[in-house]
Amino acid sequence: MKLYSPLFWSLGVILFSTACEMSPIASQDLSHQEIIQELTEADIVYLGEVHDRTQDHEAQLKILEALHEENEDVTIALEMFQRPFQGAIDRYLDGEINEEELREQTQYDQRWGFPWSYYAPLLRFAQENDLPVLALNTPTEITRQVSSQGLDSLEGDDFRYIPPREEIRTDDNPEYREMLEEVFDQHHSHGRSGNPENFIAAQILWDETMAEKVAESYQDNPEQQILVIAGQGHIIYGHGIPNRVERRLEDIPFTQRSVVFVESDTETEDALADYLWHH
Numbered sequence: 001m002k003l004y005s006p007l008f009w010s011l012g013v014i015l016f017s018t019a020c021e022m023s024p025i026a027s028q029d030l031s032h033q034e035i036i037q038e039l040t041e042a043d044i045v046y047l048g049e050v051h052d053r054t055q056d057h058e059a060q061l062k063i064l065e066a067l068h069e070e071n072e073d074v075t076i077a078l079e080m081f082q083r084p085f086q087g088a089i090d091r092y093l094d095g096e097i098n099e100e101e102l103r104e105q106t107q108y109d110q111r112w113g114f115p116w117s118y119y120a121p122l123l124r125f126a127q128e129n130d131l132p133v134l135a136l137n138t139p140t141e142i143t144r145q146v147s148s149q150g151l152d153s154l155e156g157d158d159f160r161y162i163p164p165r166e167e168i169r170t171d172d173n174p175e176y177r178e179m180l181e182e183v184f185d186q187h188h189s190h191g192r193s194g195n196p197e198n199f200i201a202a203q204i205l206w207d208e209t210m211a212e213k214v215a216e217s218y219q220d221n222p223e224q225q226i227l228v229i230a231g232q233g234h235i236i237y238g239h240g241i242p243n244r245v246e247r248r249l250e251d252i253p254f255t256q257r258s259v260v261f262v263e264s265d266t267e268t269e270d271a272l273a274d275y276l277w278h279h
Contacts, residue, residue, distance in 0.1 A: 035259065035275045036063060040070040043225060044218060044256035046242060048232035048273060055279040056261040057118045060229055063259070064125060071225050074131055077214055079230035080112045080119055081135035083161040089133050093126060111140055122229070134217060136210040136230070138162055147202040150195070162205060163212045169244075170204050176239040180204075183233075207234055211244030218249060232260055236272045 030038075039045050047063065049056040068074050081089060088105035091097045097105065102123070103116055126133045139161055145153055151168060159165070170177075180203055184196045214226055234240035235258050242256055260273040268276065 030275060032059075032062075032277065035277060036066045038275070039063065039257055039259070040067060040225075041255065042257040043222070043254040044214065044228065044242075044245065045225065046228045046230065046235045046256065046258040046273075048235035048258065048260040049229065050261065051114050051118075051231060053261070054118070057121075059261055059277055059279070061121045061125065064122060064227060067225060067227060068125075068129060068131070072129070073221075073224045075134060075217060075221075075224050075226045076122060076126055076131060077134040077136050077210075077217070077226055077228045078119065078122070079136050079210060079228075079234065080114075081106055081108070081133075082111055082137040082139050083135050083209065083213065084139055086135045089123075089135055092123065093130075093133060095127070099123070106135075132217075134213055134226075136213050136228070138206050138209040143202050143206060146205055147194075147198050150198045151201045151205070162209045167212070168201075168205055168208050169247075170201050172247075173239060173243065175237070176204075179239070207240040208244055210234065211241045211248060214241065215245050215248035218245075218254065219252065222252070222254070236260060 045063075045067070047056075047060050049060065064074070064076065085106040088097070088102055091105075092099070092102040099120065103109065108116065123133065125131070142154070142158055142162060145158070151165065151170070154162075154165065162168075177200060180200045181196060184194070184199045187194075210228075210230065214228055218224070218226055228235075228241065230241060235242060238258065242258060245256065257275065258273040259275045259277050261277045261279065262268055264278050266278070
């Protein structure tokens with residue numbers, strides 16, 4: 001039985017589609033090499049993927065390799081792994097377990113479920129080059145609980161792998177809330193039941209959890225470059241993870257840049273991200 005919710009893992013695709021319909025069409029003309037060159041100057045880089053698009057994953061590896069050539073101190077931060085399983089990732093990087101054991105010990109197939117081949121090259125590169133990998137995501141059990149019962153249902157050990165309740169801000173970004181409401185309405189247009197406030201709270205909890213881990217890592221080592229890989233819905237317009245990282249690091253000078261991958265024949269808004277990477 002799979003633990004992940006299709007509503008959540010498809011959210012990046014749904015949000016991207018919704019966003020494209022909201023504003024006038026525009027495009028960016030930078031080459032891939034020009035984008036990479038500019039990314040080398042950022043402290044935190046976000047790559048917004050469509051989870052099941054192979055070209056996105058190929059581009060991610062290309063970008064990682066290029067950034068590592070410029071700065072060997074790169075940390076890879078992945079939405080695809082949940083925070084309780086950081087220890088298994090560390091054991092793999094240390095050579096204590098193999099790839100199949102990593103996949104099993106992180107419960108990858110049950111908790112994420114997209115083909116392992118999409119992310120294995122990133123993990124292999126990290127192991128070969130002695131790079132840290134961060135498990136960013138909220139435990140599925142907690143996300144489900146908030147989705148069904150709300151944030152106020154959390155207590156005690158529920159907060160072990162997520163931020164404190166006062167740091168989970170659901171009212172600080174009206175534009176993001178509006179986008180999430182549209183996603184909820186689309187998903188429930190066929191008569192499915194659900195509570196929109198709980199849905200929004202669960203999505204924002206997901207963002208806050210990932211942002212907390214990224215911000216903590218940067219605070220611990222400002223010399224590193226952090227490469228965050230997550231669904232587009234967590235990154236576009238600076239909503240989701242980036243603005244929550246900025247809130248947490250407001251007293252620390254740093255730069256962050258975002259990339260969204262798009263099909264070569266797709267025209268979309270420049271405002272979606274700092275850079276549009278056309279396949």
